[in-house]
Amino acid sequence: MANLAKTNKTGSLKTKRFTMDVLVHTLLLIIAIIWISPFVYLLAQSFRGGLNKSMEYSQFFPKIWSLENYTRLFTDTAVLNFPRMFMNTLMISCCSCVISTFFVMSVSYCMSRLKWKMRKPYMNMAMILGLFPGFMSMTATYFLLKAMGLTEGSNIPLALIICYSSGAGTGFYVMKGYMDTIPKALDEAAYLDGATKWQTYIKIILPLCKPMIVYQIITSFMGPWCDFIFCKLICRTNQQFYTVSIGLYTMLTMERINSWFTVFCAGAVLVAIPISILFIITQRFYQEAMSGSVKG
Amino acid sequence: MSNQLTKADAARKRNVKNPTSLLSALTNGGPVVWASCLVMGLGNMVAGQIGKGLIFLAIEAIVICLLALPMLTDLNGVAYTGMDWIRMLGNLGDRPDTKQWNEEEMIMEQVFGDRSHMILLYGIIFIAVIAVLVVFWRASVRSGYMALCTRKEGKKPLTLIQDIKELFDSNIHKLLMAFPFACLVVFTFIPLFYMISMAFTNYRKEAFYVGEVLTDHLNLFDWVGLDNFAELFSSGSVIAEQFWSVLSWTLIWAFFATFLNFFMGTFVAMIINRPTTQLKGFWRTVLSITIAVPQFVSLLLIGKMFADNGIINKVLMDTALTDEIVRWYSVTTGARIFVIVINLWVGIPYTVMQVTGILKNIPADLYEAARIDGANALQQFRHITLPYMIFVMTPYIITSFTGNINNFNVIFLLTGGSPNVLGQTAGTTDLLVTWLYKLSVDKQQYDIAAVIGICTFIVLSIVSLVTYRSSGSYKDEEGFK
Structure with a gap:
């Protein structure tokens, strides 16, 4: 029972x-x-x-x-020159990712490994800056770049590179957190062996941060591909300097959507595939980084 | 070993810290130090650091040239000195555009008047230049005093070469921080101060009559003190009415967008993580595609899919679920629910990614103990999973809350703030940030835009301060260890 x-x-x-x-x-x-x-x-x-x-x-x-949408994307360049937009974006994102990775690495090293007087104030300042809405100073940045003569003609890509990379000095949190996990004993051993801080930075800390550097490079590389607000404001009607995102955005405006919708889809696929692949790579490196810097 | 090192560090710090403050330099330093207040680098040169002294002197010379020589030109091509631009900050210029008879070419010539926004920008740039001078002045007085002290002790102060070497060793932070910080000052601080100062002017494109002439404040504007803030907070003004409705919608939006995302994301992550769920990796990959594809692509596409003539309506009509097209975002409430739901589509994958990692980290013995005590699945969730997750996720929730207050993409790409209200600049789904964007880029009401930017900043700081301070992970960092 x-x-x-x-x-x-x-x-x-x-x-x-x-x-x-x-x-x-x-x-x-x-x-x-x-x-x-x-x-x-x-x-x-x-x-x-x-x-x-x-x-x-x-x-x-x-x-x-x-496949005609794809062929049109690359051949019908009279109205919207997609190949050129692609090259523009590629150039801008290469430059800005080099600059911003360099900035982030320098700042995070100073924040994580060095003790100096303005360290805490700088970190607080970065946090407070992060609370201001990003678009608030956008028009002001535009006026500033205009006063420097960077919003005319062939200077526009330079202005965009500045826009995308100049703020990198505040984006150090993830990298700093990672560097914090590298044991201080490594630095001290290097100092005892007579290494300067520069040598410690270049020869010990940077190589240990490799997975995070890859993550940082790809993240800042993807920035210009996804932004269109800054680009729209700075390029205005200078179509020859448009980036991919603003080009795709233009295809969906009221007056273009009827003849460009399927072409937009083709362009979006072409942009989304490499960006997704890069994203998956970053995730792999990010997870690898999060599992610890020094193994064993 | 490390003990010795820290001791040495501490000793070095003491040595460096005490005698070098500006105050002690000014009180204890002799006439040479006082003279070096006027001629930067004099102290270093007297002490034998010729190269360093000359560098300081050169910096002083360059900055004084920047301020005293005519540098930046106005629209007529007349150059003014830096001091002139700073002086003009007082009233932000008062000469309107005029026409003048050109005798030589026999034509009426346009003579440009002042442009207040140029005066404001250039004034702020030169104030920043003065601030840089002050920083270097302080450094030069202190370094001169230090060099003299070293000399007095009978030692030789560092040569320029040694100084440069130090820049790669004990002073490496100066070297590494110089470029990022300089960029930050020029391209973040100056624009930010510029924008903040606009909040205290009447810089807006709002036409008004002076006698018979229609004019506006785009070329010439004045300081108005706190008038814009008063307008925003006074009852009855059009701006005030819009501000409160936009602010309340922003907070409602941020609340729902954050917490619905969090709970539904947690739910999805948990059902994927169930022991008997198959193809775990597949479900996660499907969700993470949303994150991988650039947001402007997916949001633009979804916006178009839900358009009146979009595919969703087409499918609904074809399958005869509705007789007429559904206008997804024509009514305020509908549009608001619509953006929150679409934001779920955007946000849940992020939460799933975060939560999956955390769920794996919950100590398994907690569950085992609970099972032995006879707790069912719901009780386990209520008393173990949820508290643990809230503890770990509080910082994430706060950042996603502030992120949602600033969530520009979802609103701008989906509805663009519509449905619009007649006679108002803000639509009913506009958040503070999208309204700010509209006001500054489309409507050119820079003063109100700046005020709203400042208000957004205040709201964000209050929210993050209050929630962070009252959260468990702040009060008790070791709570779950």
Whole structure:
């Protein structure tokens, strides 16, 4: 009798667990569909052929499949020159990622390894600066760059590089946190061996930070690809200096969307794929970094 | 070993700290130090540090040239000295544009008047130049005094070469911080002060009549003190009415966006982490695609998908779920729910990523003990998982709350602040930041924009201070260890 009750009980537990499993997996499936469907739509639309390029009356999956949106993206350069935008963005993000990585590394080394008088005030200042809305000083930055003559002609890329990298001196928190995990004993051993602080920085700390440096480089590299507010403000109507993001944004404006929607999808796919890959790489390095700096 | 080192460090610190303060330099230093207050670098040169002294002197000369020689020009091409620009800060210029008869070319010529925003910017730049001078002045007086003291003790002060070597060793922070900090001063501080000072002027494109002539404050504006703040907080003014509604919506938005994201994200992370859930990695990858794709792409796309003629309406009509198109963001409440829901789509993957790591870190023996005591799944969640997560996640919740107050992308790319209200500059889904953007970029009401920026800053500091100070992870750092 008791035995029977027990099997009954485990049986009902099993069915309960089974129903829960079914429920959970259905729920996860629904969630996955919700999260993935915009990107499936994007991909499908980027391969849509036919004369109609607008968003209106489009099916989720196109009837005619073709590559013409991609070819148009690279050949129809009269109105929106996508290849040039791509090169602009590539150049700007390469420069700004070098500068801002250099800034972040220097500042985090000073914050993490050195004791000096203005260290705490500087950290507090960085925190307070972070509380001001970023767009507040945007127009002011524009006026300043204009006064320096950087918003005219071929100086515009320089102005953009400055915009994207000049604030890097306050973005040291993650890197500093990582450097804090490197044992102080390493520095001290180096000092005892007669190394200067510069040598310690270059030969010991920087090599140990390699995974985080990769993370930092890729993160700052991705910045210009994702921003369009600053770029729009600084480029204004100078189309030859547009970056990719602002170009894609322009394709979806009221007057362009009807003839450019599928081309936008193609462009978005082309931008999203490399950025996603870079993002996945950063995550790997980030996790590797978070598992500790000095092993064993 | 390390003990010795710290002792040596401490001794060095004591040595460096005491005699070198500016005050002791001025009181104990002799006439040479006092003279070096006027001629920077004199103390160093007398003590034998010729190179260093000359560098200080050169800095002084350059800064005085910057201030005294005509440098930046106004629109007519007339150059003014730095001191002139600072003096003009007093009334921000008062000459309007005029026309003048040019005898030689026999034409009416446009003569530009003052541009207040140029005066304000140049004035602030030169004030910053003076601040830099003060920093170097202080350094030069102290370093001159120190060099003289070393000389008095009979030792030789460091040569320039040795000084440069020190820059790579004990003074390395000066070397490493110089460029980042200089960039920060020029491209963050100066714009920030410039914008903050605009809050105390009437710099806005609001047309008004002077007699018969229509004019505005875009070229010439004045200091108005706290008038803009008074306007914002006085009852009845149009701006005040908008400000309070935007502020309250911003806070509501930040609250829902943060906590719904947190709880639903935690829920999703937990059902993925259940022991019997299959394909854990797959579900997580699917969610993280949202993070990987640039936000402006995904948000622009979603905005268009939900448009009146977008794919969502198309699918709804085709499957006969609705008879007519659904206007997702035409009504205030609808639009607000819409942006919060879309923000869930954006935000849940981030929370899942964060929470997954934390769930793995909860000590398993806690659960074991709970099971032995007969706690069911709900009780385990209520008394172990939730407190642990709240403890660990408080800083994350705070940063995401402040991040949501400043969440420009979601609002700007989805609704652009619409639905708009007639006669107002802010739409009903506008947050403080998007309103600020509209006011400064589209409407050119720089004064009000600056005031709103300052208010946003105050709101953010209050929120982060209060929540952070009352959170467990601040009061009791070791609570869960």
